[in-house]
Amino acid sequence: MIKAAILGATGYAGIELTRILSAHPEVKLEILGSQSFDGQPISEVYGNFEHVLDMNCEKLDIDKAAQCDVAFTALPHGASKDVIPSLIEKGLKVIDLSGDFRYDDIKVYEKWYGQEHSAPELLKESVYGLPELYRDRIKDARLIGNPGCYTTCSILGAYPLLASGIAKSDNIIVDAKSGVTGAGRGLGLAYHFCECTENTKAYKVATHRHTSEIEQELSKAAGEEVIISFTPHLIPQKRGILSTIYINLNKKCETEELVELYKEFYKGEYFIRVKEAGKLPETKHVAGSNFVDIGMVVDTRLNRAVIVSAIDNIYKGAAGQAVQNMNIMFGLDEKTGIANAGFYL
Amino acid sequence: MIKAAILGATGYAGIELTRILSAHPEVKLEILGSQSFDGQPISEVYGNFEHVLDMNCEKLDIDKAAQCDVAFTALPHGASKDVIPSLIEKGLKVIDLSGDFRYDDIKVYEKWYGQEHSAPELLKESVYGLPELYRDRIKDARLIGNPGCYTTCSILGAYPLLASGIAKSDNIIVDAKSGVTGAGRGLGLAYHFCECTENTKAYKVATHRHTSEIEQELSKAAGEEVIISFTPHLIPQKRGILSTIYINLNKKCETEELVELYKEFYKGEYFIRVKEAGKLPETKHVAGSNFVDIGMVVDTRLNRAVIVSAIDNIYKGAAGQAVQNMNIMFGLDEKTGIANAGFYL
């Protein structure tokens, strides 16, 4: 059994990790780290765990953590990067859910996060945890920068087309809609029920940090620097991200051809479901699961592809993908514990 | 492996059964019965199943069904009772989710359902599938009348107090609030999003069929005929029932004593979670799980107990409980495949 610690277990990503790992057949949860709820049973913080998981939250104790095989760090940006070097030194594998270890170029990180990076050496060795693109490198990694929610959805939606040579790399627009769990459990007037329900809005237009992560990966796909417009929106639901991606084509192409191209690119990927021409993703098909649904339409009037991708932001966009990475790092079947269908209802 | 057929797989209860059984370690799903979607892949009807379950829906074929060990019948009331005798005859165990086999007294059925019963002999042998009360009889049953959603929540909430001898059996009020999945997937203006959201209403006041089921069981608990007020309400959420139950006491009692009484009554029951004094159930703690949360307050001014019970109406109130019954009937650990924590998010 893999002994696992979750640091930051009581935020929304952390508790989804707890939910998945507490039912994972190859994992023994050893530590539920939480500053705020130190000493409290997890079932008092989240009533759904009563009778299921009999563990207390606890403050971080590096020596105790040292007995684990893997740590998931779901801490605020900056906080995790102080803890992670100690964990690595103790021999743990670390899967970090913050933005700290997702970048190839430290300058990009420092520009978009507005702070110096505290562990540049580790950043160099860390691997970007998108299994569908970097599975081989994840296998041997000690430290994973687990991708953001918007980025997982948007990169996987756009990558095959950009890698195909038939896309133009200017004029790429990613218009993304996210459920409210993406904002975390912290209090804020914007997340009050009466302010969120019956409301949709755009925010951080042209400045959201995930822009830089998407650009990093799409540039690699295209083999040239790609700069995109990325617009996040908040929509009145808990789970789910839908990215609508606009990419101009440099040659005529039918929807069916594009679907084939995607199917070929993602051949054998359990978690990627490419929709047939005429069908499009809905967030309700992926909620509660690790799936990425991708559909597309070629607007032949404009020679432009409209690609729609959907994930569950706290599952494939955070906790589920972290477990997928863990499975790969420990030589398990990648689907272990996360192969389930979504809730639908 | 237990070979299972679900008849009526594409309604909301049926699809939740499909979701649970497709991940059940001891079950092989053989048949997804559906009149309306005959020949279609289940993943076209419910997109969340793509890559997870590669089966087609099919019309009922009794000879094919005969090769199964168990059938779950999630058909409209009346429809299932024509099919069930054939299945029983073929040697299957049957777990029926309709109201047809839930009654001790055929007259009560015929009065509340307004129709003659077509299989009175089977009704006699059928067992009421509430494991926390009838586990021993369920073990050997061929035919289970799986309880309704309101009834599971209300009976389990009220039973211990009525069985204790400290309750008065007149003036029992059950005020229940249900999510919209309880109404099923059929179309109706009342279930249009714009009509349901931001709306709460009572319906079928004093006439809802589940009244008779609750009365049947509470009468047995009390050892005398119990007639209750039962008021169902529709609330704007998908999953969840909350029953608020008012019962007068025939002696002084503190909340803590009542909590103890419930804990004692349900000792060892994994799926029942009795809340400590000062805490109360919320539907979000049980959504997506087979748990029943029960909390209570004694109003000492009035010598009246207010008991609040919560379940997920399509899980413990339908599909999950059906699987719990199957587990018992086939000698498995009762929790197999349904031990998980709820979604919370």
Added chain:
Amino acid sequence: MIKAAILGATGYAGIELTRILSAHPEVKLEILGSQSFDGQPISEVYGNFEHVLDMNCEKLDIDKAAQCDVAFTALPHGASKDVIPSLIEKGLKVIDLSGDFRYDDIKVYEKWYGQEHSAPELLKESVYGLPELYRDRIKDARLIGNPGCYTTCSILGAYPLLASGIAKSDNIIVDAKSGVTGAGRGLGLAYHFCECTENTKAYKVATHRHTSEIEQELSKAAGEEVIISFTPHLIPQKRGILSTIYINLNKKCETEELVELYKEFYKGEYFIRVKEAGKLPETKHVAGSNFVDIGMVVDTRLNRAVIVSAIDNIYKGAAGQAVQNMNIMFGLDEKTGIANAGFYL
């Protein structure tokens, strides 16, 4: 024109008052009082007011307020009672939305609010602002204790039956469900979108302060002391309260007779809509309006009336009723500015 001040204009009740009064044909809004947003345009705090209302929020200045004719105090309990004597002294009429001036008996207030009353003399002269019951006294009042949301809904639902002589006054149960605006705009984990949506729960069972207000009025209706069970619930919608009220009858009665009794009692009341037998209220019919919908069913098996009443908690349950009181106090048609149909959508 009536010159009006709203103290506490940026809470949910305050902003609904602002919305109603800014469109009222006989009112000139003079002051939008707010500690937190002093100096800010109201349209920055609530974007819906841009182009409609060009006023800044301001801290309380009694001398400035003295130039108004009426003040609406929508301040936290306790806060308003320090301000109100000064306003009264300056000659304003005051409509207070807190619980401070709703009680006939100061001891009841002090028991349920857990604090000494700071203006006992004013409490004596204040009038309970339920126009359908106390219109005549409201006309000449200087100070109105505007009723709470749960209480308006529950009292108006139960009063006619209790006043009729055919009700038993023991065993009265009020099971009420409220939208989240009832909790106000303050931050709290319980009101986070992800915690509220898809969730229903009971709270403050047997201890909610509105219990005492309902008992005060129903005791007057019945002509004897009435003690009730009152259970508030939080449901996932913004606006709306539905009270389901259970009252035993001391003689046989059909639903139609009860409907007649209610129609007679509320004859000529524009804001009370008694539903015909067979129809029941829904919160969506009253949202955004000052109406009270009341429907009923007599459960002839039990000789018990089940009465369902619905209001919009921040309209008839707070702001709209306050305006109704103002209209009466200033000799206007009671419906002025609040006669509109609800939103429905």
Added chain:
Amino acid sequence: MIKAAILGATGYAGIELTRILSAHPEVKLEILGSQSFDGQPISEVYGNFEHVLDMNCEKLDIDKAAQCDVAFTALPHGASKDVIPSLIEKGLKVIDLSGDFRYDDIKVYEKWYGQEHSAPELLKESVYGLPELYRDRIKDARLIGNPGCYTTCSILGAYPLLASGIAKSDNIIVDAKSGVTGAGRGLGLAYHFCECTENTKAYKVATHRHTSEIEQELSKAAGEEVIISFTPHLIPQKRGILSTIYINLNKKCETEELVELYKEFYKGEYFIRVKEAGKLPETKHVAGSNFVDIGMVVDTRLNRAVIVSAIDNIYKGAAGQAVQNMNIMFGLDEKTGIANAGFYL
């Protein structure tokens, strides 16, 4: 008083018209036309109208309608165009909410609607009812093609920039999100509460009819043919459309300059609220009102404007705009009866 008929009064646009007109100080509602509810009181179809509007629905009778001054036709596409010539002939002014009279070029209509136009002569004289652009022509029109919901939001959001000469007219993307009232009251599985809630999806990508309407107007703004990508999405709320519009610029420009350009363009327009740089629209600010909120960000990395516009789809996107047109046609102050702030809550 203007005597008004609403044909198709019981759909969602029709009932919002009924709500607005029943409170309009210069209108007398004469006819509530409805095939389905002929003879029924409107308050039985929509309970919010009880005590407010005492009218019965009725089938269309052209002779009776002839006594009105204006007819609002909120009928399915095609249905209205048979009725409208008769109404015009009788001397009524007609405001048609279908797509039938919105086109300059009959061929565009016939291509996107897939049917022959039955009243080509009337189409020639009809005026596109977007007051902020065509006020002068609306004044004297007999027949108004009231714009669609997506189109009102998108055209008003993009027009000033396209008219300014600093926009490039290729690569225009309109990514729009709509609440469910936009789909109307008809039944459909996609609009079942349990299918809509917690779900977001794109639909009719590159093929939605409103594309042609937006292109028609933006081409006029740009002075050249404009072809756009338009992607509608369904989001889980009742009211509201948010359009996120991407337009490349042909010269460097700061957000503040663009804001100024919009403020200048819409100077004096009560219903247009251009947000200051740093602020963006939210659907909750416009719900229940006739306002159009427009905010923008220039992405200086890309020299691209991202414009966000928001309306209430059944108010400014249907019923409210129809009343605005009526006000203009009858010489009233354009704001009469529709000047109110949105609900916010």
